[in-house]
Amino acid sequence: QKDLHYVPGHNGMVHLFEWKWGKIAEECENFLGPMGFGGVQVSPIQENVIVKNRPWWERYQPISYKWATRSGTAEEFKDMVRRCNNAGVRIYVDVVFNHMTGNHKNAKGTGGSTADTQNFNYPGVPYSGFDFHVSCPINNYQDAGNVRNCELSGLHDLDQSKEYVREKIVNFLNKIIDVGVAGYRVDAAKHMWPEDLKVIYSRVKNLNPEHNFPSGARPYVFQEVIDYGSEAISKYEYNSFGAVTEFRYGIELSNALNGKNQLKWFSNWGEAWGLLPSQDAVVFIDNHDTQRGHPEILTYKSSKKYKMAVAFMLAHPYGTARIMSSFAFDSFDANPPQDSIGNLISPTINSDKTCGNGWICEHRWRQVYNMVRFRIAANNTDVNNWWDNGQNQIAFSRGNAGFIAINGDGHDFKQHLYTSLQPGIYCDVISGNLENNVCTGKTVTVDQNGKAYIEILVNEEDGVLAIHRQVNN
Numbered sequence: 001q002k003d004l005h006y007v008p009g010h011n012g013m014v015h016l017f018e019w020k021w022g023k024i025a026e027e028c029e030n031f032l033g034p035m036g037f038g039g040v041q042v043s044p045i046q047e048n049v050i051v052k053n054r055p056w057w058e059r060y061q062p063i064s065y066k067w068a069t070r071s072g073t074a075e076e077f078k079d080m081v082r083r084c085n086n087a088g089v090r091i092y093v094d095v096v097f098n099h100m101t102g103n104h105k106n107a108k109g110t111g112g113s114t115a116d117t118q119n120f121n122y123p124g125v126p127y128s129g130f131d132f133h134v135s136c137p138i139n140n141y142q143d144a145g146n147v148r149n150c151e152l153s154g155l156h157d158l159d160q161s162k163e164y165v166r167e168k169i170v171n172f173l174n175k176i177i178d179v180g181v182a183g184y185r186v187d188a189a190k191h192m193w194p195e196d197l198k199v200i201y202s203r204v205k206n207l208n209p210e211h212n213f214p215s216g217a218r219p220y221v222f223q224e225v226i227d228y229g230s231e232a233i234s235k236y237e238y239n240s241f242g243a244v245t246e247f248r249y250g251i252e253l254s255n256a257l258n259g260k261n262q263l264k265w266f267s268n269w270g271e272a273w274g275l276l277p278s279q280d281a282v283v284f285i286d287n288h289d290t291q292r293g294h295p296e297i298l299t300y301k302s303s304k305k306y307k308m309a310v311a312f313m314l315a316h317p318y319g320t321a322r323i324m325s326s327f328a329f330d331s332f333d334a335n336p337p338q339d340s341i342g343n344l345i346s347p348t349i350n351s352d353k354t355c356g357n358g359w360i361c362e363h364r365w366r367q368v369y370n371m372v373r374f375r376i377a378a379n380n381t382d383v384n385n386w387w388d389n390g391q392n393q394i395a396f397s398r399g400n401a402g403f404i405a406i407n408g409d410g411h412d413f414k415q416h417l418y419t420s421l422q423p424g425i426y427c428d429v430i431s432g433n434l435e436n437n438v439c440t441g442k443t444v445t446v447d448q449n450g451k452a453y454i455e456i457l458v459n460e461e462d463g464v465l466a467i468h469r470q471v472n473n
């Protein structure tokens with residue numbers, strides 16, 4: 001359950017946060033497929049309670065398992081999965097089954113379901129009081145029982161040890177597998193007992209071979225477990241039966257780029273740092289939660305440093321890389337772009353490939369999508385020829401497929417370095433693109449000995465330089 005089933009020649013997952021199904025389908029066909037992205041994490045698919053003013057987080061309050069949300073209908077979802085698979089891009093669903101809603105008067109859902117939330121009655125499933133843990137607040141992260149049996153933010157906590165509850169969850173998961181989804185992100189996995197999750201995952205069907213999955217293929221499962229090392233619950237309780245989100249990844253890189261550590265130390269980045277084994281880890285700089293109210297985490301708002309962190313992530317072989325794609329926000333509750341009656345407004349696409357209508361679309365930044373190409377080119381190679389200046393200027397190659405240099409210092413990077421690439425003239429994919437055989441950015445000449453002069457000035461737009469051999473697809 002740790003195989004992503006990316007189509008060969010594809011790599012990198014992008015979280016298209018709050019996108020509509022129809023727009024994701026278009027994005028797969030027009031951009032993600034051609035650019036070689038491996039997959040999309042989509043926002044929750046199950047019906048959620050409608051919250052006044054329609055904050056993004058209403059989608060984390062399920063009211064039934066019907067496929068009806070602001071992102072679209074069941075038909076639109078099916079059509080999206082089919083079209084993305086045809087474009088070579090896999091779909092991973094954010095599934096929410098730790099809990100249902102919090103308390104709401106006259107709760108109504110995005111698909112028309114109602115619920116008597118105070119009495120734990122959810123006729124749309126149906127669930128009743130019997131299916132939930134007795135109500136108590138999570139208030140002690142040193143107590144695993146409290147974290148797993150009580151309510152996260154007042155959200156009614158399902159009891160996954162109950163056969164009836166397991167069956168409802170497995171049916172929900174099987175239905176998304178039927179339509180061709182490749183796997184799922186398990187929301188709030190830390191708030192559920194590992195032995196229950198193990199049983200639930202083991203009962204889910206194999207992937208649907210009609211969507212070009214090998215027969216017997218298991219869904220990719222990645223579990224949201226926030227473990228910074230100081231609580232009762234550990235990420236190592238979950239990684240034997242599925243992948244796990246590695247929250248330390250983004251914080252460590254953010255700290256280094258914010259001057260609280262030095263990049264030279266990343267020469268042994270990975271398990272040696274206490275991170276999960278590479279194949280068990282989903283890695284990211286920010287996600288939809290950490291980008292809100294965690295000033296220590298880099299986001300699109302500090303774009304130069306953010307692009308350096310993302311470039312490092314995509315250039316480095318450790319982990320399954322996930323790219324955040326955001327809408328612009330200035331507060332925790334800020335809504336996604338929406339009209340006066342609460343319909344989502346989709347991004348428009350500008351001529352330089354970036355997005356409009358209030359969408360950031362980090363995945364459409366040249367420095368980001370070109371590093372996805374780098375990751376594809378460097379697939380199955382190791383980090384070689386690590387170089388650093390003893391501080392925050394670093395460089396490494398990936399086999400003889402790619403070379404990256406990062407300038408995290410406050411002075412210019414000017415070095416003759418061994419790149420391990422074949423001799424030739426390369427186009428830096430950060431400062432430009434190869435367009436009609438003309439490099440619109442910096443060119444790098446690799447000599448007969450594999451060495452090149454590398455320059456990254458502090459006043460440049462970007463603090464990264466990256467070159468790689470061609471990708472043949």
Ligand code: LAG
Pocket residue numbers: 057058059060061096101102103152153154155187188189224288289
């Ligand atoms: C997650 N992972 O474990 C999601 O990534 C995260 O975005 C979800 O919280 C959380 N777990 C529950 O699925 C989000 C917001 C919360 C919000 C919650 C439910 O970050 O702020 O809670 O979704 O909508 C909101 C209010 C709370 C209130 C609660 C219940 O902010 O104040 O108690 O709703 O009404």
